[in-house]
Amino acid sequence: MVDQRRSGGTGAAGDRGGQNGPEHFLVVFPGYHRPWANWIAQRLEAHGRRVTLQRWDPPREVPLEEALGDLLLSTGRVLLVLNDWFFELGPRAPGEWNDVLRGYVADQAERFAAVNLTNRQLPPATAVLEPVSLWGTGEDEAEERLLGRLGIEYRRGAGRRSPAVSSRFPNTPPEIWGEVPRRNGRFTGRDDLLTELQSRLTEAERGNSACTLLGMSGIGKTQIAAEYAHRFSTDYDVIWWVNSDDRNIQRDRFGELAAELGLHSGSEPGERIRAVRDALRRGEPYSRWLVIFDGWDDTEGANVLLPHGPGHTIVTSRNRGWGDHTDVLEVPSFDRAESTAYLMRRAPHITSAQADEVAAEFSDVPLPLVQAASWLGESRMEVPEYLRMVREGRLSAVDEPVGDGFPHSSLTSWSILINRLRRTQPQAVEVLSLCASFAPGRIPLGLARAYPQADLPEDLRWMSTDLPAWTRALDTLVNYSVLTRESRGPVNTEMGPHQETVHMHRLVHDIVSRLTNDEHRDAHRKAVRTLLAEADPGNPLDSRQWPQYAELLPHLEPSGALSSRNSRVQAAVLNCLRYCVRSGEFTAGTRLAEKIRNYWTTFMDPLDQQMIDLTTQQTNLLLAAGSNREAYELGRALRDRLRAAQPRDELGELSVNSGLAGSLRRLGRYEEALELQRQVLEDAERLLGGNELISLSARHNLGVGLRLLGRYREAYELDQETLSRRESVLRARHITTLNSGNAIAHGLRLLGLYRDAVARQEPVVRLHVQILGPLHPQTLSARKQLALARRREGGFPQDVGMLMDSLMEQMEQVQGRTHYTTLSFINDYGNYQREHGDLARAKDLIAEAEAGYRALLGPAHPVATGMLANTGLVMQAAGDRGEAMSMFESALAGLTATLGADHPWVLGCALNASGGRNFNGRVADAADLSRDTLRRSRRVLGDEHPLTLSCQTALAGDLRALREHEEADKVEADALLTLTRTLGAQHPHTLSARQRNRPYWDFEAYLG
Template sequence: MVFPGYHRSWAAWIAYCLERQGHRTTLQRWDPPREASLEDSLGDLLLSSGRILLVLNDWFFELGPRPAGEWNDVLRGFVAAHAERFAAVNLTNRPLLPATAVLEPASLWGLSEEAAEERLLGRLALERRRVPKALPGRVRYPDNRCDIWGEVPRRNSRFTGRDDLLNDIHQRLADAEQGAAACTLLGMSGIGKTQLAAEYAHRFSTDYDLVWWVNSDDRNIQRDRLGELAVELGLPIGGEPGERIRAVRDALRRGEPYNNWLLVFDGWDDTEGVSALLPQGSGHVLVTSRNRAWSEHGEVVQVPTFLRSESTAYLMRRAPHITATEANEVAEEFGDVPLPLVQAASWLGESGMDVPEYLRMVREGSLSTVDEPASGEDFPQSSLTSWSILLNRLRGAQPQAIDVLSLCTSFAPGRIPLGLIRAYPRADLPEELRWMATDLPAWTRALDTLVNYSVLTRETRGPVGAEMGPHQESVHMHRLVHDIVSKLTSEDSRTRHRRAVRTLLAEADPGNPADSRTWPRYAELLPHLEPSGALASNQPRVQELLLNCLRYCVRSGEYNSGLDLVRKIREAWSQFMDPLAQPVLDLTTQQSNMLRASGRFRDAYDLDHAALDKLRAAPQPNVLGELVTRSAMAASLRHLGRYREAHDLQREVLAGNERLLGQDEPPTLVARHNLGVGLRLLGRYAEAYELDLETLARRESVLRARHITTLNSGNAVTHGLRLLGRYRDALVRQEPVVRLHVQVLGPQHPQTLEARAQLAMCRRREGSLSQEVGPSMATLLEQLEQLHGREHYRTLAFLTNYGNFLREHGDLSQARDLIDEAEAGYRSLLGPAHPVATGMLSNTGLVMQAAGERAEAMAMFEAALAGLSATLGTEHPWVLGCALNAASARNFNGRIPDAVELSRETLRRAQRTLGPQHPLTLSCQVALAADLRAAREQEEAGKLEEDGLLGLTRTLGAQHPHTISARQRTRPYWDFEAYLG
């Protein structure tokens, strides 16, 4: 069977059909060199035995290419003379060469699979077997697209050559070890990487049940697009991008519901964070990139320029009037680089200009020329001049196409949501551009012209398979084309068009960045802010768009992108805006939020402190601005471990909000919630719990139960119950809180993960079975790491809790690794004197003590006790816990009188601070009894132990692990829960 590489999928299906009927088939990809005689090339096919089936469409006769007359002569002569050896099928409804009739091709166009197979067998005069032969696997009928086909660019009907390269890519992916089948197409801009990847997806589509295309020029769009696959897979997830991506990667890894999948990441140049996005499993990944660092992540294929035969074949097909010699001269001029060749071929084909005249204009630069593009890549200077020629022609023949093209340069390169123009016709467009919103035929003609000249390619945006309206239309503009056209556009036009684009972007602002359903739109708008000049706009509506994009970055966890955008906005606004203007203050608030969320607490505090100084020095007071800034400072102080300062400042903020706004306004409710956080950090658990209950009730009344901040208050109330030792009550309350988080925010939203971490600790403290708690904690740690990274403070907190759990249940080796990692992480993040870094020493001591390193453990406990006593005071619950552990170490190291003294004092403080029935107080009582027994004071020891056991039974239950341990006279301990608020 003889076929052009373009029809590989049809050839595979035809071979499958014939072999099921018991006929041996050999596939022959055919593209004979133009220099060889066509009769000789066809004659070579006759050297094989059996019949020769030609897979035809109009493309088949353009191979080479060869003049139609040559084909007609050979068909009427040589092929007709050997008609019994040749047969053909036809895959198109377009007319073929007249002489093709000698082959009597059977048309498979538009047929069902069953009808196509029937016609194929009929043309070859083969009888259908009653029971077809069983073959391994199944080849999909090419007209039946795979189950999920996600925004793969339209197939380029003019795709030329690259057959060997495509087969090499296919073989590399097929031969790769399962779980690591990733191949990167590497090369400079304009070399044809995207076209190659798109052709691969189409040509080998029958190998896959799922093909998904991910535009990766921009990180936010990349994450959003990959997350959209979760919806197509029907995964039960929420709207947060990280959550969707994790669900997608897990489904692909498991091969559920599809084992055979292909993901294409187009334009992925930034390799930071690759491991969190790159899927693994039984499928294949194809990446296009300019970054050579991809060699560390799998197979790399260097995409070369066209072969000269490919260059000339492409040129002669697009411009049939030129000769092979002229095509060779043009290919030489442009260095066989595909992108400029495409533009040259489009120009020559559309204009009909003679090649000598075209090359003269290019070489002499007789039209306007431009400098090298900003990318600095090795791009032929001659191609830049050729763009001048094209644009000059369009200015005369189709000026509206120039309007569209110039407008595109005010967006970022890559995907451009041009449909915004028609979606928001009331936007303040310049007079010369208003036709775009009102004249659909002119709009369509302009786009068709640019597509025909290979300047733009059309894309769609929306549900797979859905029909798109003009307002949803997107186009793709290559970065080099964008760069070149920008240089050839007048400054006056750029200024007007940028103003129009940023107005359109502002109109497209969903206005609610807290709603995860709007996040895909914000991800789409984000790349175009800077090119449109939005960063330097003095329009309030555009400035609000910028702030909403930053709020989206905070909510969705895109902190790095957000902080980079903040830097650029601040630089622009500083040129024309007062530092104390409200937009600048709002900018500072969002920057502070992102700095804290990413663990840069000192930077956040310094930023807010500087803003507060400016506000206080201003001639006109801004009371609300000061309250917002001081609230942010209080949050930073809490994270920095300055708990008393944070509490005092937070009280002032709450009082100010109540006075200025009232008790039930959202900022006041936030201030009240944050005061509860500060009280917990100070160890004032009962006060925090009562305040959190009040905040929860107010939020349920004002904002309703499913609001994100109401859910957060529910989490805070549970935390308070657990810290008060009411473990069973905490567990009963937290289970519905987590269910509501999952329903509203999705299981992988950052706040949901915090709620699930709280639930895991409730189950652990309540005494649930370790086989229930352990696996859920391991899974949750993996999800936190994927969301935040291993060194983020929230991940470190759960590393700590999981390490303590493993130590408690006998996995001492892994526990030591996790606790050591968390301690080092906190020390690096917070400094060694921070209360949390100091408290971690107690966890390290517990691991050492369990390993029999008693002297080393005592040193850790004593250091933690001394450090926390100095910073938090002697009655803070964290200090009491450290004292409990230190007394234990003194006992184990033979310092019995010192142990008795410390245990007695710790019990008195615990009774005052936590009350006599708190589990920590009861543990201190049991510990004192153990020390008294070691000191041979049996009577007092017995009485304390009896009362302690009774209290534990009454508080926790007779079968709780703490009660059982006390009954067995196992020394109680306290593990430190790292908590930053």
């Protein structure tokens, strides 16, 4: 195998290779030691030498003397990069290396030199190469030793380049190294594949350097990705490994990189992810990064997680859909030489022909070959007997195919191993059976030792008390390549037994589950459920505990925790669900809640407290995801049961009614929602007191209901009281106190007090960013309120436009384009674009928001109806006045029917409709509507509200069109005077009224 690079050095030197020019060195290395070869080449070039790199793994069919002789065809000297692995290449027959070293190499000793990278024993005759040891040295010492061995004068610091443009010294780890699996000392072959992977990543278009290793289970994708991380580690400053079998673990793990990068982000997973992606995109603080997503089979969410920027991304997957997102590199089986080499190294007693026969039996698929090699090497069984057992085995429990092209014969091979362990190491089988009761992938096995108080079955109690037996059992399974130990550091840092985490390949998990399905399975699954319950941190609202919940989550269903009747386990399951609500994992949480309900309804009374708690959390998740009707039906069914039950469960009714009130608000049934919310607040204060968290939330939600009904003054006064109580009870920095601050600013804006709203919201936003981070959903809501207040204040529209533009992108990243919060801002941004000249973009945005709300809420919902007003304004601005009037009249009629004639939304639609009538020649009708609207607005909003003054300005225009100039002038003068006094002479509303532009009202989509 050859991998060559020639480099020209600078500076004079004698040519010991027989040619004029700088001295030449051929650096020969196994692919495993590429980082050392690159560093050696850099140091030699820095001292004026020419270097060629040659990856070397000669086939064992080629005599060793001939292979070494080919190296001497190069000019100059041959530098061998040695360790014990170097002498296992091939592999060679025992003694072959010593014979060649004593003979051929000794005769050519002046052409050969060597460095030694290990402290382990090498063949005795290696002494002829006089290898200089670089093992365990620092960079300066290693360079001095290397040059000294080659007779080159050492100049400290010569040619040192920035780490950004050169490889680091191999003993210096990257700045950030995140849970990359330990390097597999038995990694075999794949050199060409690794070289191809590196080539694709480095030659890809900057900013989009991502490659997926695609292949069936057991083909070695994870091992290749891990080897790439180790082999090319000197080319990166950040290497971050993300286990992606489970979406929640994946998101939490990727988000953990934010802290390592020193980013200021909040605790919510989505927020950390966005901060990480932004930092990687900008290449700050590191531009040389590698992120590896291992086992990412579901491409959903790829656009949200997949990073772009100057670094590289590797995905391992079985899903060919990754071709739509990344470059794809197919991972084939071993070639036959790789298979036989691996087998012969692990089981030195077998012959080449026997290794070939075993490789053929398992179709050169790495995973079963690893197990076969482990078995043959440990047991010393002869190959004919082993293959006979594999071929003649009859396993009724595993007759069905494993799938993915996995060789069926390997099932028998695994059966042989497990049967032997039952006889010789039964405790290893017990550990194996326990692992099979977790989900595949990352398994927190140390829980068995971390919680000795757990009620484990008798056959597992030794795990928490007998540390030597525990260690022996794990070592056995690792030696037989059934499990791998996981490490959190760049070196093999040992963790305590209670922290032990192992990884079981999903295919191995599947096979082991079938082969260990004995009478202990139910007891072992119960043990796992017990351990998960013990490991529950107990506080899913604390973001510091979220990584632990993310680790527990995938094991709930495989362990049977979702169907458990144990109250402690049920509490842990509910806490995991609360974690999904709090952390923003709405999709995963919704799926989990539905699974829990499917299990619990088979044995649990619908009115049990656990079912009520489940309904509360499921309602929260459904509402957060925009599934409003489903949330309402779920709550209503439980409410009806609670009402019919005796005795009454008042706290249960309180919980369910709170969710129902929220559902009714989202469904546009505002009067019903307000009535029910008043009852919730009354019950909460009666049962719990006025200052409990539930009571304060009920008071806040009552303010939301009042705002939706247009009762802005009442809502504002109630919000002030809620804020005061929350500041007193919960303090100013509590998340719900911050939310009350948002409500206050929103109320001030709706009351037309724009400058007050800006002044109030600016410090609220600063607190949100400081406490929750800039991209937390509640922070985005606060920033939106500030943007809208600044727009209404009328100061610097360009600044508002830039703010809204960046906020639009971030809201889409947080919730997606079709989520109700994003649709609301799309609508707001469309109104801004229409007002400031980009009519084409405004048309697209308003159409998108209207269609989105109709699909989400239905066409009769007040918000979907109100969107017609904005569509009409776009049409009117484009000159289509007839269609615009039709939209205005439809919005007015629809909202009047659902909200009544005095709702501010209806008054705004009436303002637009009067303008439409005026522009279409129906001046008398316009004046009648304007007069009626002004009267209602004064009664509802007051004489000085901006909407009232807009209605007054509109009426003046209609009167003037009717030639009633005296009344028109009086109405107009009064409006201008009030506008000047309240908003200022230079406010856009005042200037527009003075210029006699027809006023309009744009609709803000607000769901509460």
